[in-house]
Structures are given as structure tokens and as C-alpha cells.
Amino acid sequence: MKTFHRTVVFSTLLLCSCGANSSDSDLKYVFSHNSTSDIKSKINGASIVAPSHPVDDAAFRQLASHHVNFICLLPFAYVREGNPEVFYNKFFQWWGEKPEGIAECIRMAKLHNMSVMVKPQLWISDGLYTGDLKFANDEEWQVFEQTYYTYLLTMLTVADSMDADWFCVGTELGQFVKNRSSFWSSFIDSARKHFSGRLTYAENWDNYESFPHWNKLDAIGINAYFPLSDSLTPS
Template sequence: MAFSRDIFSRSICIVLSLVILFSLPEKVHSELSLLPPQKGMCYVTWDKDQFASKYSDESLAKLASMGVEYVSVCITHYQEKYDSTKIIETERTPSKKSIKHVIGKSHELGMNIMMKPHIDLIDKGDGTYWRADIGSATEKGWTKWFEEYRKFILAYAVMAEKMDVEVFCVGTELSFASQRTDEWKSIISEIRKVYSGKLVYAANWDNFKNIDFWQDLDYVGIDAYFPLTYSTNPSLEDLKNGWRKWKNEIGAWRSAVDKPVLFTEIGYACTPEAPYSPWKVASSGNADTNIQALCYKAFFEVIWNEPWFAGVYWWKWDTNVRSGGRYNRQFTPQNKPAQKIIEAHYKGGGHDNVYARAR
């Protein structure tokens, strides 16, 4: 009888444990913790040593004063053409010494780091090609390219681990190459062996649904240059309606993936085209800082408090704190109305409803 009672007691304990386990929210099952969204900024240079300059230190201090909590350190390497298999540094690639300096300085100022290595093309074929087209027509070419990419990305993953980098981006906007799921899974597995932080891939806005290795990562990453409206003189409500469409689409898709979503890059130039071609680099004409500010405001009012949203990184902040200004047509929000909008939201708190994010 004692043996029977023991078996019965154990059975009851097991049943109760299972009831408790399956009544817990799914986010607890995933061992996720409640965190505010990442209040980020993309930090860039196309100079060997600028990240280690006193001007850069001053610019980082300004970011910290604005409530920025995550700095995306963007590091660009190059390949000659879209089908080349050699990834190289140029005089426009930040030196390892300067990268270590900018990471250390950001940490000293209380900010976290996302390391985001990029690959650009030297020969873009008169603008026909960009990094999304990188790839090969042959299996031999793919093998060579992934061998080169593996060496490139693992070197930065090792540095990220040594520098206590919080988030590491395994790739950026490599739409054609991202179809090679097995190769990416292998690379991600190798990165996990040398880097203990959180991983993300930055998919282009029109390609995030085509990625089949999200489950190997901690975040879904989207470079979120979504067209919002084709109106030539949009109101704030027009822009918000554009975001509502994408909010619903991302939210519905994300429920199947069950990963928090980072906007690993997003930005708007000060041009009339920004609402419908936000990826377009400014060329000529007068600066319209108001349309940039409206695009920022629409984002914060529609996306910022979504429960699946894990944070945003604005493109881009320059190492010169005095960059930008009212006559500047480029992407930077520096010294423009958009800067004040960022600061108001970053210093004003996080989500109303906070999603449980991997950490």
C-alpha cells in the first residue's frame, strides 16, 4: 500500500507540474525576459580611423544624451562585382583598432552595441546591382563565396565576443544569397560556437518572408524601408495609414515565426520621395526636413508600442556631431526636427505592452 500511495503521489505531482507548465505564457517557456525596445541608431563611417577620433567620441556622447541605448556599429567590406568571390577591406573600411574604440567608448557611455558587418559592391554596374544581388550562377561559385563569407563574418563574431557586444548581425540585405538556407544555418551554428550574445539577420523590407532560418536566430531583423504612401503631399494620417498596412502584415506573419522583430535599419531622406521610396539616396533640390519628421512621427505612433516590436535602428548618425541641419537632404536626423522626435520617444520610455524578448 505504501508503494501504491507513493506511485499515486508521484503521479499527482507530475500531473500538477504539467498543468502549471502548460498554463504558463509561451514567453516563459522560451525563457524570455521582459525588456523595453532597443532604442537604437546606426553609427557609420567610411574612413579607416574616424571611429577613434575625438569627434566621434563627441558624437557618441550626444547619442547617449538623447536616450539612445543601442549603437549599431556598421562595418563595410567590399567585393568587386555581384558575382565575385573575394571579400576585401578598402580605405573605406574602419580599422579593427577604431572599431574596438567605438565599442569601448559606447559601453563607457552606458550604451549597448549591435555589430553589423555590411558588404557593398565596388562595381555596381551603373547602379544596376547592389548587395541583394550578390551570388553565383554556379555551385562552385556559391561554395567559394560562402567560404569567404564564413571567414569574414566569423572574424567579427570573435571580436564581438571579446568586446562583450550585445547583439551580432550575421548578414545584411543579402537577398539572393539568403535563399541558400543550409549554408546560413551552418554559418549561424559556427557563430554560436564563438559568440554568446544574441543573433539577428537584417533582411531587406521586401524579403523578410522568404528567409527560412529565422528559427536559428534570436530576432527577426528587417531593414524597414517600407513605402508608406504615393501621395505627393502626405499628411501625418496618410503616413500612419501606410504603416498600419505593414503593421498588420508583419504582425500576422510574425505569429507563425514567433520571434520578436527588430527594425535593424530604417530611415528617410529629406526629400519629397521619402514616403514612397524611403531607400532612395537624396540627390538635388531643396531639403524638406518636415517630411522626414512626419515619417518618423508616423512610425512612433503606429509601430513603437506593438507587442511584437523589439526595437529600431535609425539610418544614420555621423561621427561629426555637427552634421545634418536644415539644408541637409540626406538621411541623417542630426540637427533636424526628426532628432527631437527621436529624443522625445527614447527618453519618454518604452512599450505600453512589452513583448518578452530573447536576451
């Protein structure tokens, strides 16, 4: 149980529903509340960051006792700086990062009537921020896109097979979005064919207005670490 406790953090992903017909300017400043994809009930959410070994139903009973009704599962894939290939589902990875672990966590969450989002993320060697990830030439970009696409599709297939409610197509990938916008448009279209739930993308609080495809998604996802003060010594 101690290991599980270390993997659970309260989610800071802010979901704002958006209508498919909203203009780009509307999406920057106004979040529609007339869409059929509105989020109408209060979310009491927790994030589960890839448990290292299998957990049992006792962990989810404990979450339910704290009135958690929505969980976000965060499996990681890995990228080494200088190598565009995305690595996932390898022998060294934790149980909660592999398809079988994700499927089992979804199953247990559903037993407790929790909604589930699967939110695959990237971990880059040497601590490089994902928003700064970019490559030197088109050949490297293509390798990265192909392996990232396969990773996402694997996670998407698991999520759909277990009736997950939400899938997040990416997290804080600003340079990737800026340099390869067509990839995102194409993948979102493909995801619609493989996943019956709702789709979002999670951008950092200081860059969410730059994502060009909000109108193709069901919600605007913001990692809402907004600063509360500009002062070094706020009171």
C-alpha cells in the same frame, strides 16, 4: 566632429523577438512575447556607419546626451561584380571598418552603458543591390561563401571579445539565402559557438517572410522601410 556627424543615422532595424520553438507559419505572422530573449526595454538607437578616422569619447558623450542607449556599428566589406572574393580589412578601408576601430567604438559605447550590435555589411561595385547578388556556378559560390564566412568570423570574434550584445549575421542578401540556404544554417550554428550574445539577421521589408532560419535566431530583423502610401502625391 563633422565627419562623425555624417556617419550617424537613426537605425531603422526593427527587432522582433522570437521563440526557438515557433513554427514557420507562426514566425510569418506572430512574434512571440513569451521568449526569454524578449526585448523588454525601449531602444533609443543610432547607427554608426564606419567613421573614416578615429573618433574619441566626445562623440559618444554627445550620443548619450540625446538619450541614445543602443548603437549599431556597420563595418563594410567589398565585392566586385564578376569576382566572388570578399575584401575586408584592407589598407584603403576606413578606421571604423577595421577590427581595431570596431573594438574601440564598442569600448566607448560600453563606457556610456549603451548596448551594441555589430552589423557587418557588403558593398558591391557599380551599385548592385545586395539582395540580387548571385553567382554563375558552384565554384564561385564556394569562393564567396568561404571569404564571407572568414569576414563574418573576424567581426564576430571582435564583437565577442568586447562583449557586444548583438551580432547581425547578414543584411538584405535575398538571393544568397535563396540559393545557399545551408550556408546560413551552418554559419548560425557556428556563430553560437563563437559569440555569447544574441544573433539576428536583417532582411528587407518586402522579403523578410522568405528567410527560412528565423527559428535559429534570437530576433527577427526587418529593415523597416515600409511604404506609407501607394500614391505618387500622398496628402
